[in-house]
Amino acid sequence: MSMLKVSADGRSFVRDGKPFLYAADTAWSAPTNATMDEWRSYLRIRASQGFTAVQLNLLPQWDRSRPESDTGFGLAAAPFKRQGGRSDGPWDFASPNEAYFTRVDALVGEVRGQGLVPALVIFWADYVAGNWCSRRNPGHEIPSGERDGLARYLAGRYARFDPIYIVSGDPDLDSAETSYFYLAALAAVKKAAPACLTCLHLCGNYSAIPPAILDSPNLDFYMYQSGHQAVQDHLRTLAASYRSMLKRPIVNGEICYEGMGRVERPERFGAWDVRRAIWLSLLSGANAGFGYGAYGVWNWHRSGDESVWLDIFGPSPDFQQGLTLPEATKTGLVSEIWRLLSLYEIEPLPPIPGEGEGVAFARLGGGRGWVAYADGPRLFAFPSEAEKGRQQVMRVRVYDFEAGTVSVPRIGVRADGGRHVDCGTCRRDVLLIMETE
Amino acid sequence: MTTQRISITKDGKGFEKGGKPFFYFADTAWSAFTNISLEEWKDYLEVREFQGFNALQINVLPQWDRSAAGLPTEPFLPDAAGCWDFLKPNPEYFNLAEQFVSLAAERGMHPALVLLWCDFVPGTWAAKRKLGKLMGVDAVAPYVEYVAKRFRPYAPIYLVSGDTDYPEEAVPYYREALRAVNRVDPEALTTLHSQPGADVPESLACMKELDFYMYQSGHTWDEQYRTWNWAKRFVASAWRRPAVNGEPCYDGHKYGMKQGRFYGLDIRRAFFQSLLCGAQAGFTYGAHGIWSFHHEGDAFPSTEFSGTPYPWRTALGFEGAWDAAFCVELVREYGIGKLVPLADTASEVEPWFLAADPGRELFALYLPSAAPALIPLDATAYDCRLFQLGPRRIGKPRFKATTEGSHLSMPDAEGDVLVIGRRR
Numbered sequence: 001m002s003m004l005k006v007s008a009d010g011r012s013f014v015r016d017g018k019p020f021l022y023a024a025d026t027a028w029s030a031p032t033n034a035t036m037d038e039w040r041s042y043l044r045i046r047a048s049q050g051f052t053a054v055q056l057n058l059l060p061q062w063d064r065s066r067p068e069s070d071t072g073f074g075l076a077a078a079p080f081k082r083q084g085g086r087s088d089g090p091w092d093f094a095s096p097n098e099a100y101f102t103r104v105d106a107l108v109g110e111v112r113g114q115g116l117v118p119a120l121v122i123f124w125a126d127y128v129a130g131n132w133c134s135r136r137n138p139g140h141e142i143p144s145g146e147r148d149g150l151a152r153y154l155a156g157r158y159a160r161f162d163p164i165y166i167v168s169g170d171p172d173l174d175s176a177e178t179s180y181f182y183l184a185a186l187a188a189v190k191k192a193a194p195a196c197l198t199c200l201h202l203c204g205n206y207s208a209i210p211p212a213i214l215d216s217p218n219l220d221f222y223m224y225q226s227g228h229q230a231v232q233d234h235l236r237t238l239a240a241s242y243r244s245m246l247k248r249p250i251v252n253g254e255i256c257y258e259g260m261g262r263v264e265r266p267e268r269f270g271a272w273d274v275r276r277a278i279w280l281s282l283l284s285g286a287n288a289g290f291g292y293g294a295y296g297v298w299n300w301h302r303s304g305d306e307s308v309w310l311d312i313f314g315p316s317p318d319f320q321q322g323l324t325l326p327e328a329t330k331t332g333l334v335s336e337i338w339r340l341l342s343l344y345e346i347e348p349l350p351p352i353p354g355e356g357e358g359v360a361f362a363r364l365g366g367g368r369g370w371v372a373y374a375d376g377p378r379l380f381a382f383p384s385e386a387e388k389g390r391q392q393v394m395r396v397r398v399y400d401f402e403a404g405t406v407s408v409p410r411i412g413v414r415a416d417g418g419r420h421v422d423c424g425t426c427r428r429d430v431l432l433i434m435e436t437e
Numbered sequence: 438m439t440t441q442r443i444s445i446t447k448d449g450k451g452f453e454k455g456g457k458p459f460f461y462f463a464d465t466a467w468s469a470f471t472n473i474s475l476e477e478w479k480d481y482l483e484v485r486e487f488q489g490f491n492a493l494q495i496n497v498l499p500q501w502d503r504s505a506a507g508l509p510t511e512p513f514l515p516d517a518a519g520c521w522d523f524l525k526p527n528p529e530y531f532n533l534a535e536q537f538v539s540l541a542a543e544r545g546m547h548p549a550l551v552l553l554w555c556d557f558v559p560g561t562w563a564a565k566r567k568l569g570k571l572m573g574v575d576a577v578a579p580y581v582e583y584v585a586k587r588f589r590p591y592a593p594i595y596l597v598s599g600d601t602d603y604p605e606e607a608v609p610y611y612r613e614a615l616r617a618v619n620r621v622d623p624e625a626l627t628t629l630h631s632q633p634g635a636d637v638p639e640s641l642a643c644m645k646e647l648d649f650y651m652y653q654s655g656h657t658w659d660e661q662y663r664t665w666n667w668a669k670r671f672v673a674s675a676w677r678r679p680a681v682n683g684e685p686c687y688d689g690h691k692y693g694m695k696q697g698r699f700y701g702l703d704i705r706r707a708f709f710q711s712l713l714c715g716a717q718a719g720f721t722y723g724a725h726g727i728w729s730f731h732h733e734g735d736a737f738p739s740t741e742f743s744g745t746p747y748p749w750r751t752a753l754g755f756e757g758a759w760d761a762a763f764c765v766e767l768v769r770e771y772g773i774g775k776l777v778p779l780a781d782t783a784s785e786v787e788p789w790f791l792a793a794d795p796g797r798e799l800f801a802l803y804l805p806s807a808a809p810a811l812i813p814l815d816a817t818a819y820d821c822r823l824f825q826l827g828p829r830r831i832g833k834p835r836f837k838a839t840t841e842g843s844h845l846s847m848p849d850a851e852g853d854v855l856v857i858g859r860r861r
Contacts, residue, residue, distance in 0.1 A: 045849065047833060048823070048833050048849045049830075049849075050833060329828070330830065332822070332830060332833065333830065336822065405759045406766045407762070408487060408488070409487065425487070
């Protein structure tokens with residue numbers, strides 16, 4: 001097992017020469033919150049479910065769950081020494097606390113040991129001045145003079161675990177201050193660990209990347225966050241906007257977390273929302289991978305803990321409950337379909353007018369046919385390019401996610417001569433595969 | 438309409454159609470011609486087509502243990518004494534039967550037709566129990582020729598016998614029938630459908646008119662070893678032919694004389710225990726209530742052994758059919774229908790079944806219940822997937838290399854498990 005690389009066509013990843021789907025689970029808060037025992041059994045379960053990567057924050061996650069009484073860093077030591085040796089002084093980012101990072105070494109080592117790719121956040125947005133997150137949590141922004149040294153320290157220290165580096169966590173890039181910080185941080189990370197792939201993780205539904213970052217040779221792939229907004233009508237367009245940028249692999253690194261409340265709504269995101277986000281993103285251009293997350297796991301919650309998001313995302317399940325949320329168990333299936341159909345080489349098709357936001361069509365590589373996802377049962381009209389050539393479709397299959405069945409839908413002809421595939425009897429969302437072979 | 442014929446592959450182990458591998462995937466509808474209307478049949482076909490079935494096993498003559506004993510029309514015209522004259526097929530009966538078959542063929546499903554269920558054949562266990570009307574041996578050829586001509590346009594397969602044992606008296610019937618099919622429709626594949634415990638006698642096995650083996654692992658809880666025993670027996674046969682488990686435990690059928698009923702897990706076990714031991718040409722599913730086409734309140738002759746059938750529309754919704762369909766999809770997608778049985782621990786408390794291709798590029802390991810296993814193959818050199826077949830999840834197995842092969846750690850799975858590995 002070796003380092004991830006970008007594929008020859010620049011649209012996905014390969015590892016050991018084989019196509020690699022980035023299928024990550026999210027555990028931002030592990031460094032401060034997870035015991036080693038919990039961490040090992042957690043990783044074992046995620047690996048057996050077919051996840052290929054785990055996303056965590058190398059520094060303490062500001063919105064992790066913690067008891068009200070905890071003014072420190074949970075199970076970890078403080079990450080940095082204080083300036084002037086005073087217990088209430090500002091952090092000295094040039095003096096990492098070995099005890100903290102020794103613990104993180106062990107956590108990351110376990111990720112690697114399970115055959116999973118560690119996807120490590122270098123600077124979450126609260127450590128960087130000039131964006132929404134540090135405005136909300138001021139007081140520990142990294143001074144620009146200490147940025148590169150710390151970036152090199154972190155990137156260099158973890159390079160031996162074959163990680164990828166997520167250089168930012170959740171910022172907007174509206175200010176020049178934040179943008180410049182990350183542009184420089186990307187360069188420092190790349191310099192310290194040239195073999196490790198880099199990306200930025202941005203705030204929800206965000207794609208306004210400044211040209212300087214877009215042109216940076218130190219940015220290897222795009223990670224974006226479709227996020228947790230109540231109405232998920234932007235999945236296809238967000239992926240498409242990244243697809244139109246400079247050619248790089250695209251990952252939707254933060255889909256709606258399973259079990260978490262829709263922003264300011266009483267109902268939680270469930271299995272259907274998760275599948276919908278994964279598949280609409282994949283088929284619309286984010287076909288290098290996705291980041292799944294379970295509420296309770298990313299924040300590593302224990303019952304009784306405080307959660308800063310209580311009013312917005314609702315109460316958190318605890319870590320163990322979050323770990324059993326059902327859609328995580330279907331990760332291996334996504335990965336397998338991706339591999340069997342070579343979804344790394346698809347070409348997303350433009351939306352069919354009037355089809356709505358819940359349908360995405362893509363052309364399979366090598367003229368092998370088409371693949372489509374719809375978030376509900378439907379009659380799929382043939383893609384116009386198939387109708388134009390009146391192409392013969394030899395093998396049609398539909399995967400009904402709720403029923404867990406593969407079946408053979410019938411091709412019908414409408415009054416105007418157009419063809420459709422009848423997936424009207426499926427239970428809910430479906431994946432349609434039309435092969436020309 | 439499916440008119441293209443199925444043939445036997447060059448290696449003699451499987452079927453092909455139009456130059457592509459064909460995995461026979463049948464449903465059991467023995468009593469269709471007598472027990473349901475054409476309208477009901479269309480509803481039935483709609484579901485089975487959607488599930489990917491490509492063949493339907495139907496008894497040409499009335500099934501002795503069908504639900505509800507009456508007959509809408511008789512298959513033969515009466516003789517002077519009012520009994521069936523086996524030399525005079527009733528066109529009304531066969532016109533209707535042909536409509537059933539035609540509707541199935543339109544939906545891409547091959548008819549797999551039973552010519553002589555054992556209750557029509559003297560000397561068989563069913564004849565001894567006087568379950569049906571006995572045909573004279575001189576009627577066999579004319580009857581079979583009539584049937585073979587009738588159904589020739591629909592690319593049929595013939596199950597020459599049904600649930601039979603092979604007393605000496607019966608063998609000439611099947612020999613005659615095999616020859617008659619071959620004369621009229623030499624392209625139609627033929628097989629014999631036997632009782633769970635009955636082996637095909639040499640005198641029939643040696644016939645060139647016999648194309649493949651079908652066996653019945655059956656509906657008795659204690660005899661599920663027949664899923665693999667028969668497969669192994671046919672793989673080792675001097676006359677190598679493709680083999681199909683043509684009657685595994687029916688979904689919803691009683692455990693034979695025991696309390697309890699078979700369901701999806703048992704179907705999946707039958708599927709992989711047959712496949713990985715050599716029955717690679719296909720698999721037949723059956724649902725209790727479908728094969729006898731039961732309507733609520735119908736009389737049914739063998740509740741003690743089989744249990745009361747479900748109404749057929751209920752049985753049509755059984756999840757076991759989807760389980761079988763998923764298993765077939767795995768065979769097609771991963772190419773595990775051509776493996777050679779490598780090792781098994783069938784007789785042990787925690788059995789497993791292992792098969793691989795001759796070059797050891799691909800292997801499949803089936804565990805009827807999740808358990809650790811030590812297998813004689815270095816699985817760490819393979820890219821492996823673990824299929825948790827109940828919830829149809831895909832994940833990763835954990836293997837450790839040992840001096841004897843590799844050790845599979847206890848899978849995170851409930852129920853049965855399939856591991857597929859492809860050499861890295």
